[in-house]
């Protein structure tokens with residue numbers, strides 16, 4: 552029987568829509584390639600800025616820069632975290648209009664698609680999207696709904712064929728492209744929103760085979776990622792300087808309401824503080840406060856819309872603490888001369904619970920696979936959060952005999968998805 556002609560290899564895209572960063576890959580005859588999606592960068596921050604002043608949309612670094620330079624408008628980040636949550640169907644005010652979160656994700660995916668098509672010089676209507684092992688913890692129905700929501704968004708953006716692959720399986724495929732012999736690898740993709748673990752028998756002989764089910768021993772995931780580390784650092788070390796956990800003037804044993812502080816410390820909820828109801832609530836808090844000078848700082852951040860700047864500065868300090876024991880957080884836009892010294896040990900204490908949950912997830916994956924830690928040959932680490940020393944130590948302690956291999960922290964999943972897309976497309 553004559554073989555069906557294969558479609559050109561680049562008839563399909565592979566999108567790693569990450570909580571913090573995204574990539575778009577394309578299989579080519581010479582191998583998987585990540586496309587330049589912002590200038591010369593193959594990664595783009597998952598950020599969108601509605602520039603009200605210039606009446607335009609900006610994406611990625613460009614979006615963050617416009618926000619940082621105080622263009623009038625709205626910045627949204629970490630939108631992947633909204634999938635599977637009640638927020639997905641809610642709308643948020645942008646300029647004079649309200650726009651639904653799912654439509655904002657659509658604008659971002661549409662931008663990735665258009666940019667990739669511009670690079671390739673042709674339209675592409677098939678896509679493999681990465682997905683975390685768990686979009687939503689402990690709720691299979693909502694987890695499934697999250698994937699369905701992402702699929703519906705991708706279809707609305709013009710993709711006609713939409714497939715999904717687990718992000719850690721993608722990372723395993725990337726790792727596998729360089730191995731010389733069969734190994735049992737524990738793959739840990741520790742990203743901005745989720746930590747995803749797979750135990751995979753990697754094998755050069757079976758690398759490009761379409762059906763690898765028998766080689767995937769187990770997958771496990773938990774909705775803990777770098778944005779949770781940012782949040783904890785912020786709540787423990789920064790928000791108290793804005794009145795978090797301080798008391799009410801008339802009820803000295805009662806703390807001020809904490810919801811605003813949680814929103815301000817949570818990347819995908821910062822935008823919710825812009826409405827009128829938040830402004831009224833904050834004025835009331837200011838009146839209630841035993842230390843109004845601290846709540847005044849909170850009011851200033853919300854009024855001047857510097858919440859993302861604050862979250863970004865906390866994130867920068869978190870990243871600095873991966874290499875140093877101490878870092879200084881300067882916040883002149885919160886209050887003149889406000890600077891906070893942060894230590895790695897205080898950060899580790901504040902985030903011990905998150906680190907424990909990641910290690911527990913690794914143990915759960917081993918249990919599901921029915922293998923002991925000693926059976927794991929290699930611990931493959933990827934994703935930005937794998938740079939945190941305490942996280943690395945906890946991962947290593949789970950499989951102490953395994954050799955540790957580092958992936959391209961921000962490119963492994965995207966490259967692996969592209970390998971998978973190439974196999975699917977038959978290229």
Ligand SMILES: Nc1ncnc2c1ncn2[C@@H]1O[C@H](COP(=O)(O)OP(=O)(O)OP(=O)(O)O)[C@@H](O)[C@H]1O
Nearest residue numbers: 569570571572742743744745777873934935936938
């Ligand atoms: N050197 C570092 N030390 C600590 N954290 C880091 C470092 N570099 C990046 N990060 C964190 O890694 C996270 C982003 O990682 P990554 O790009 O792998 O996530 P993502 O793929 O967008 O998210 P996800 O896969 O969970 O949807 C951010 O929270 C960022 O702050």
Ligand SMILES: [Mg+2]
Nearest residue numbers: 569742934964
């Ligand atoms: Mg990722």
